[in-house]
Amino acid sequence: MTQFADKVALVTGAANGIGRSVAMMLAERGARVVVADMAPAGEQTAADIRAAGGQAEFVRCDVSDGASVAAMVKAAVTSFGRLDIAVNNAGIDPEVAPTATWEERTIDSILAVNVKGVFLCLKYEIEEMLRTGGGAIVNMGSAAGLVGVANKPAYTASKHAVVGLTKASALQYASQGIAINAVCPGAVDTQMLADNLGDPGLKDMVAANHPIGRVASANDIAEAVIWLCSAQASYVTGHALAVDGGLVIQ
Numbered sequence: 001m002t003q004f005a006d007k008v009a010l011v012t013g014a015a016n017g018i019g020r021s022v023a024m025m026l027a028e029r030g031a032r033v034v035v036a037d038m039a040p041a042g043e044q045t046a047a048d049i050r051a052a053g054g055q056a057e058f059v060r061c062d063v064s065d066g067a068s069v070a071a072m073v074k075a076a077v078t079s080f081g082r083l084d085i086a087v088n089n090a091g092i093d094p095e096v097a098p099t100a101t102w103e104e105r106t107i108d109s110i111l112a113v114n115v116k117g118v119f120l121c122l123k124y125e126i127e128e129m130l131r132t133g134g135g136a137i138v139n140m141g142s143a144a145g146l147v148g149v150a151n152k153p154a155y156t157a158s159k160h161a162v163v164g165l166t167k168a169s170a171l172q173y174a175s176q177g178i179a180i181n182a183v184c185p186g187a188v189d190t191q192m193l194a195d196n197l198g199d200p201g202l203k204d205m206v207a208a209n210h211p212i213g214r215v216a217s218a219n220d221i222a223e224a225v226i227w228l229c230s231a232q233a234s235y236v237t238g239h240a241l242a243v244d245g246g247l248v249i250q
């Protein structure tokens with residue numbers, strides 16, 4: 001498919017899970033893709049894209065570090081000449097515990113990746129997109145960016161912040177050709193969910209909380225991201241799209 005034939009895309013957190021699916025799907029549909037991740041396994045995503053006939057480069061990046069993010073965007077432009085699409089997907093959710101028990105350093109680490117990381121990505125991606133006349137950016141939120149989740153106070157705060165950052169930045173750049181949206185998944189069948197649950201037997205219980213009756217696949221989420229990156233969504237900006245099997249309408 002050649003939907004994104006002339007486009008250059010960057011996906012953070014693309015070594016695994018949702019980010020990997022988004023990167024693979026963008027490449028299948030013709031985009032040249034920068035696979036960014038702090039994990040070396042990102043090289044495998046890029047290699048898989050190339051093996052399937054696509055174009056991809058792996059860039060090692062820690063999104064919580066400004067110099068690293070600036071270098072990632074620079075690498076995209078050096079490799080492929082421009083930046084049209086960015087999916088700020090990297091995120092962490094390392095702790096499930098009541099608010100009163102949280103360690104300060106865990107709060108800091110979640111906010112550093114999930115909030116500052118998205119902020120830094122926006123900063124450098126927008127700078128580049130303004131140079132070439134526009135683009136589409138999708139930030140990875142969560143159902144926890146739309147409603148409260150007990151035992152996940154820092155993650156909930158971080159994903160509400162992602163929605164806020166999305167709206168503020170969308171307003172700022174709407175007239176300059178940059179569309180900025182967020183996707184807010186419910187539970188998605190990735191390593192993050194497995195780590196959160198601990199016991200695999202709990203997955204059925206989580207699935208039952210979603211009106212559709214199952215957790216999402218990474219591809220379910222990638223399809224929504226792809227649409228927001230496409231010309232078909234060109235009149236959509238500042239939106240936080242729940243892709244959650246009906247979780248937050250209950």
Ligand SMILES: NC(=O)c1ccc[n+]([C@@H]2O[C@H](COP(=O)([O-])OP(=O)(O)OC[C@H]3O[C@@H](n4cnc5c(N)ncnc54)[C@H](O)[C@@H]3O)[C@@H](O)[C@H]2O)c1
Pocket residue numbers: 012013014015016017018019036037038039061062063064089090091092093113117140141142143184185186187188189190191192193
């Ligand atoms: N899995 C779910 O149930 C779920 C639900 C809602 C939202 N999300 C969000 O979707 C996004 C992707 O989650 P996933 O389930 O695919 O997780 P995952 O753990 O499978 O993948 C996350 C990827 O991000 C990378 N990463 C982590 N910190 C990074 C950093 N500082 N710099 C660069 N890369 C970093 C990891 O190496 C990993 O490859 C996250 O933002 C997450 O909060 C996930």
